[in-house]
Amino acid sequence: MQVDDRLNPRTSASVAQLMEQHFALLEVERTTRSTYENLATTHILPLIGKVKLAALSSQVFDSFYAELRRCRTHCNRRKAIEHWKRTSHGCDHRCRPHVCKPLAQSTIRQIHVVLSGALRRAVRWQWLARNPIEHAEPPRQPPAKPQPPTSEEAARILNASWDDPDWAVLIWLTMVTGSRRGELCALRWHDVDLVREVLRVERSVAQLGSETWEKDTKTRQHRRIALDPESVTLLTAHRARCMELAAALGTELALDAYVFSGSGDGSTHLKPKTITRRYSRLVQQLGIQTTFHKLRHYSATELIASGVDVRTVAGRLGHGGGGATTLRVYAAWVSEADQRASSGLLDRLPRRPTGDPGVVGPDELFARSPYERAAMDLRAQILDGTIEAGSPLPTVLDLSERYGIAVGTANRAVGLLKEWGLVDARRGARAIVLGRDEADPPASVITRDEGGDARQTDLVEISESCPPAVQVVAQATAQLPDGLLELVLRRRGADVNRVVTAPVPLNAESLRKLLLDGITRSGGSDEEIGQYELELRQVGASDALLTFVASA
Template identity: 70%
Template structure:
């Protein structure tokens, strides 16, 4: 009789081992680790006690159920190991990948790199983000010196005591995106049953704060750029199109149609350290941008200069040559970093705190303030999401539409009687907001001597209480006084009223428009300013609002007359004696009383010193 077959002994999947302390170690086999290729175990320690043995049995059964239902982590890999495999498989732009790897190397790995994936919880991530918000250098709350370089050197004033600064909110959100993507990949690989970052509180979306240059700053920047016409065309095109710097570097002449006035944006130049290459646009969207007549004129002149330069060097400018190039034949594109550095030196020389990318913000801001819908602005700028990014970033400027709505309502209401010009009314040309009205009133007190030169200005809190406005509104009002040069801010003490400069007769007649006597006037009559050319024909770069002499030294009363009859009175600050500015003032006054630009010949604008009936000059177009 043959012997009975031996039963195959099943493999022991778990064990309970007593320890010398009286506790029990529970260990369960959970498969092979995909990272180390070694046997992977789940292990827990049950503390000693009267029911320790029973608790160990329960723990063993629980761990076995986790293994059977695949609820356990299948690896003992750390966050560092996961990120290494994640980046090896990540398919994004090279520049984006380099940014992610740098953030992981600088912030993620030093803080939670050694932590095992099985130990990650929502509490770990919340503590991690709190540390990033505390100090970007992870100083561990100890005193340290921030050196200017890492090499051995003699310390000077550039080496200073460390002061904790939080990591930017947008950077923390980028780190959150990196970790979320890596953990989702770990879940797909069955390394984890679920992503532990789901229960963590993600960093808040930073508010949109683009801070574009003002119109006056943009004019100064553009005027200074005309020292090099080719460079000025690049700055101009950035202002009017809002294109990214890499898109401008990749722009070729066959992308520009000077006949129909359109510009195609369909590629970009990427830069990483010393390497550059041509790639798709940031949002992978190709777009067409309409060009205004002035931009077409500038690009035509720029192409003519490029053609002449290529011919002088013995080349022929190709149809697909780069629009902006340092090579004579246009075969090589400009580097994006070169544009940033040159623009940085320019604005530093002008004393303006801004960046090249903020010209893109300037373009979007001006479009929205001009009444262009957000979706169209998003299309010109190449924003994805149908304008969601545009609306989020530039939401502060969308309020311009609300201001236009309130102005439209005002135009339908009965006009208030023309009374005391000292009463600032709702139909004032410039001072329409509370902070502007407050600044105008304080300016009037400074100019008439109520607040003497050299005396201390009231504090922000006192200004807010006196005018019934918020602290932030009072701050903006004092900022206007500082821009007008009426106050001198001092650190730690109140601002001081500056001595008022006396305008000289020579400076008042140095430049700007020609003042010609009207045939109807006598030698004693005030001059009449006649604009003999259309304001549209004046190059943008020639409009210098900060360089033109000002009309008056104190508050100015503007009287709009139609065929000799007064129709509106307005009180405002001194205005530049500039043809473009005076033309816009006249049109603005006509529009506000319901007139049209076609009727401009019936109107004239008279300028008087506030409180006086004597005319300084009369402007007609």
């Protein structure tokens, strides 16, 4: 069949001729059309534009994509100079040797989409009996790499924008609603219901060059976004300023006036590129590498990290497909909760004890190296009193023989004990075991039996007869079921604080640290630990998986 197609082609048209007729009939947004036509002019036509459609094969497309991955400028592999100016000029340091750089994977995917659409049209026109691109290896989907600004960076950006309150409201609204810049430009006052605390998103502003126009939203979906009280307050103040400015100009603010406008009466909208340029200057002054669109990422990150379900997040962001896009692109942000774990309980995992941040504590260490195993064994002997406080530690030579390790390895084990605060080791002298405070009393877990009665079990006295939840906690490396968890901190039965987090370690030491960190961040003190408890449950569930308490 393939041989017959080549010997008796149904058309003599080239790729260039197909692209010309394809774009003449393509019905897409003007900005999308401009992007597609630019990709065709820059990459498709120069490389395969003269190829006859009948000669296209999977090999042609695989070679084409390989060339795009090699060099985005399609150089001839000869050493050349990239001139800073195309007209005649004297070369200086700005003229540099050419360095091949691959085209972005996402751009290659777009080119694949353009070619696939054009070739499907050729098959419908019966120019081709089959679509040759179907057998080519499509460019892989680039992995989602969300990089929203951190909470600290977002605060700096917002604080720096308050020199212009109206500009600050625009940034604030982007952070809390996740709206696109074009949607904010098209927002009118009749879309803002300050009484019902609802924002309607029904249109967007597009820009191509210096020309702008209003159009439907990107997904052609209208949506309603609930506003928090602080946002309502800011928008109320913003409207008052707009009304004052309009009155000063001898006019009134119309109901259909734009919320963010460059004119006093609100009759004109802002341009999307103007917002982008102003925001870029702001973050550049702050030394933050980010873009305006990533404020939308920031909104999604905070919603997901706070436990909001993906479908609701998708609704606020204006994603179609019932959240499919959100899951594919934004679900990676669930790991953002893990990335912020170091800031403490109710930020996720407990803070590391004071000291060298590069030191791994003994309760966090899974011994793999010989010196780590030796150090863990010596630590156990120190804690159980086999090696008494104040007595000298065996010499490194003795340790070398005892554990069958090199002298240097034994010395590293002693160094690890010193980092843990168990020994005082000085150059030229034997290490001395330091006195240890009384060990922390055993922590316990409260679970519920089948009759609903509370049962408290010390973690150091776990047996096979204990409830499953307690047995799980006894395993230092165990974790709760996959999915987000809700941690609830209570004092004397009253909720004090809560947070949504990724799964956490279930050993007693980690849970105790979580509890202490939550108490500290809630204004309590370590001495009050007996008055608090930490409940773990899966997000959306009413029943607790376990409740952790510790004696004072």
